[in-house]
Amino acid sequence: MSKLRCHISISLDGFVAGPNQSVENPLGEGGERLHDWVVPLASWREGHDKEGGEVNASDRVAEEVRENIGAAVMGRNMFGPIGGGPWVDEDWKGWWGDNPPYHYPVFVVTHFPREPVEMAGGTTYRFVTEGIESALDQAKEAAGGKDVMLWGGGDIIGQYLAAGLLDELELHVVPILLGGGARIFGATGDVRLEQIRSVEAPGVTHLKYRVLK
16 A cells, blocks of 8 residues: 655754755755765665765665655755745746656646646656645556655644655754754644654654554
8 A cells, every 4th residue: 555654854952854945055054964874875866866975874774765655745945945925936946956866757736837847857746735735646546556754844744744644754953953954743733643653763763653544
């Protein structure tokens, strides 16, 4: 059965992006440090068409992120640019260039309609205005029995948790303090998690949970 999975880096004080997010600084002040553990990895570099890289305990965790994924969901601010309102610049096609690292359909939850955007490498962005459940239904249909990845950002992850729609959550806990920014926990209600794995690695601890329903 297709599952909705999510993995995200998080600071020790519970933030998945730093304060003062902007187009120039999409992860907020200090937020780039949340990903210092993954960018050097061989598995991350392979997924971004780069060679070489490190192999450590995080490498297998990062490889699993790409396994058995047939589609994805993300929020408007994850796709960008930061801000709300109607799509002023429809030439904007995400933060990842002409060949994004997804290579499957990505459903962007937004209040404002927009035509689908087809990218190189098999990524197609589709914009869903009917809410998170509709986005998930469409993503599961597109995934063809494979899992769906919930990429973020923090607000939409919290929405899926609160709605009881998320099946697995993996937190990559980075030993930094951001002091403010975007959270995934807060208005999530009575969410119960069962830990199913813990992996220690250089600069990060990976905590994987099953969401109990």
